[in-house]
Amino acid sequence: KQEVTQIPAALSVPEGENLVLNCSFTDSAIYNLQWFRQDPGKGLTSLLLIQSSQREQTSGRLNASLDKSSGRSTLYIAASQPGDSATYLCAVPTGSGNTGKLIFGQGTTLQVKP
Amino acid sequence: NAGVTQTPKFQVLKTGQSMTLQCAQDMNHEYMSWYRQDPGMGLRLIHYSVGAGITDQGEVPNGYNVSRSTTEDFPLRLLSAAPSQTSVYFCASRSGTGGFNEQFFGPGTRLTVL
Numbered sequence: 229k230q231e232v233t234q235i236p237a238a239l240s241v242p243e244g245e246n247l248v249l250n251c252s253f254t255d256s257a258i259y260n261l262q263w264f265r266q267d268p269g270k271g272l273t274s275l276l277l278i279q280s281s282q283r284e285q286t287s288g289r290l291n292a293s294l295d296k297s298s299g300r301s302t303l304y305i306a307a308s309q310p311g312d313s314a315t316y317l318c319a320v321p322t323g324s325g326n327t328g329k330l331i332f333g334q335g336t337t338l339q340v341k342p
Numbered sequence: 343n344a345g346v347t348q349t350p351k352f353q354v355l356k357t358g359q360s361m362t363l364q365c366a367q368d369m370n371h372e373y374m375s376w377y378r379q380d381p382g383m384g385l386r387l388i389h390y391s392v393g394a395g396i397t398d399q400g401e402v403p404n405g406y407n408v409s410r411s412t413t414e415d416f417p418l419r420l421l422s423a424a425p426s427q428t429s430v431y432f433c434a435s436r437s438g439t440g441g442f443n444e445q446f447f448g449p450g451t452r453l454t455v456l
Contacts (some may be wrong), residue, residue: 259442260442262444262445264447269452270449270450271432271447271449271450272447273447274445274446274447277443277444279442317385319385329375329387329390329400329401330385330434330445332384332385333384334384
């Protein structure tokens, strides 16, 4: 059974710092891995999708990496800003992928202090 | 594109009442799904659909019904609301029926059952 874990559960950093959020999964037979951002009381915003054949994806100050063999993904945020404060979730599709069911980690809540 | 839209944003029900949560997408996505998000439980799949006329159960389907008469709409019906259904409900959609593509989420409906 696929399990997704995110460590740490919470992180507080000063503005301008570079930071890394971690996501691990137990079954390496994944189609892809998706990172989301969730602001308090809001929906999930897709940040990056990494296919299983890719090693990294970049969007602006965000860079996500994927190492299937070790069951890990990282989300690197460069030059953090207070507007980056949110909960970050990673998710992988289950099994055959046809159900579309995503298995989510519990999230890392990030606070960037001015 | 409006993306994935959900109505209402907030709803308060009394135990035993019924209601329908609306979800629509304008991206012509084949796949749509409903999740609920609860503190400490993360996001859990309720029902999903791989196309008009096709629906299936997720991991927590009891107490909920769905139908998919059009590609655009995927309503979630609560037949007889219970306090255990107090949650935040998210609708999601994705192109294709395999597990390869990015999923997009709506803004959510916050439901309280008294």
